[in-house]
Amino acid sequence: KAGVTQTPRYLIKTRGQQVTLSCSPISGHRSVSWYQQTPGQGLQFLFEYFSETQRNKGNFPGRFSGRQFSNSRSEMNVSTLELGDSALYLCASRPGTGGVWDTEAFFGQGTRLTVV
Amino acid sequence: AQSVTQLGSHVSVSEGALVLLRCNYSSSVPPYLFWYVQYPNQGLQLLLKYTSAATLVKGINGFEAEFKKSETSFHLTKPSAHMSDAAEYFCAVSVQKLVFGQGTRLTINP
Numbered sequence: 001k002a003g004v005t006q007t008p009r010y011l012i013k014t015r016g017q018q019v020t021l022s023c024s025p026i027s028g029h030r031s032v033s034w035y036q037q038t039p040g041q042g043l044q045f046l047f048e049y050f051s052e053t054q055r056n057k058g059n060f061p062g063r064f065s066g067r068q069f070s071n072s073r074s075e076m077n078v079s080t081l082e083l084g085d086s087a088l089y090l091c092a093s094r095p096g097t098g099g100v101w102d103t104e105a106f107f108g109q110g111t112r113l114t115v116v
Numbered sequence: 117a118q119s120v121t122q123l124g125s126h127v128s129v130s131e132g133a134l135v136l137l138r139c140n141y142s143s144s145v146p147p148y149l150f151w152y153v154q155y156p157n158q159g160l161q162l163l164l165k166y167t168s169a170a171t172l173v174k175g176i177n178g179f180e181a182e183f184k185k186s187e188t189s190f191h192l193t194k195p196s197a198h199m200s201d202a203a204e205y206f207c208a209v210s211v212q213k214l215v216f217g218q219g220t221r222l223t224i225n226p
Contacts (some may be wrong), residue, residue, distance in 0.1 A: 004159070033213070043206065043216040056213050090159055092214075102148050102167050105214060107159035 002027065004108035006091050012114045018079040021111045025072050025093030031055075032074040033105065034066060037088040046089075049074055078113075086115045118143045118209045122217035130225045135194040137220045139181075139207030142188065149190045150208045151181055154219075160206065166190060177201070199224050 005024040013019050025032050033056075034046040045058040049068035066076040072093075078085055092105040123138040141147055148167050152160040164175025171183045177200075181192045190207060202224045207217040 006159075035214075042218045043214075045213045045215070048213060058213070092160075102210070104150070104162050104165060107152075107161070109157075109159045112157075 004091055004093050004106050006089075006108035006111050008111060009109065010112045010114075012116060013081050015081055015083060015115055017081050018077060019081060019113060020075050020077050021089055021091075021113070023074045023076075023091030023093075023108060025074070025091075026095075026106055029093035029095050029106070030072050031094045032068055032072060033092045033094075034074070034076050035090040035092065036060075037090060037110070038086075043090070046076065081115045083115050086113060088112050118147065118211055118215045120207050120209050120215055120217035122205075122207050122220050124220055125218060126221045126223070128223040128225060129197050131199055132196050135179075135192070135197045135201065135222065137192040137205050137207075137222065139190045139192065139217060140188050141190060141207070141209045143209055143211070145211060148210045149181075149183065150210065150214070151175065151179070151190075151192050152206045152208060152216075154204045154206065156203075163192070163205075197222075197224050199226065 007022045031050045033048040037043045048056040052068045063079045068074045088110045090110045091108045094105045119142045121140045150165045151163040154160050163179050164173045166173050166183045174180045179194045204219045204221050206219050208214045
């Protein structure tokens, strides 16, 4: 069974640009979540999607958005990039249908975004 | 609100020595607790999870953790460290999302 696939692995963007990151969950998993990892702030929850609906959202500005397609694949978009958006963005999928996280989340290898 | 505190951002042990990584949680409801490991330039891999079935949880690669409600702790241990254990370790608590601790970088000295 293929794992969680994130593309691209590395990105370099300029301030003010926008970027779209992609995540393909494990087959059969309907929940996809996104996390931002930085040395200063650690791992922070961005949002979770389930059956194409955003189920939960972290404390990030509106420049960060996401969506999920009918095949459970997910994309996140960051508009008007700032230097502080440089981070490793991790996607996680899980099989659980409930809102409670009682099941393991499987993580992708991440997309390393550098904003210059 | 749930939160996690990992004591020690950096732990260094000798190969063959006991590994102890500390995690304390705060949760207003019975928590689900996880330990993840991250190798350089990789995502997170689950080591073990506590979901109230048993207080002593065994995971992969010889790691285990004990849930102690009275101490609100979920410390990770391994009896004998191996060089391949060098990585960053994250404790996480969940209710409706995963909330991670700041991580502990484990270094193994030969």
